[in-house]
Amino acid sequence: MKFETTIVTGDCPECEEQTILVNIYKNYFRCVNCGEDTEQKINGVIKYMKVDKKTELRSRELLEPDA
Secondary structure, rough: OOOOOOOOEOOOOOOOOOEEEEEEEEOOOEEEEOEEEEEEEEOOOOEEOOOOOOOOOOOOOOOOOOO
C-alpha cells in the first residue's frame, strides 16, 4: 500500500486563520494550527467545513465508464 499525502493552504473554519492543512483521508484535512479536522468541499471555490463525530466518513467507488 502506497501512502500519499497532500499539503495545502486554506482558511480553517475553527481557528479562522489562513493555515496549512494536511490531507488525512480523501477530502479530509487537518489544520496544523489548531488540529481541527475539516472536509474539503469544491463547488467553484474550495472551502473547508468542520468535521466532528457526527460526520459520516464514506468512500466512493469509481465506476468504469461504459465503453
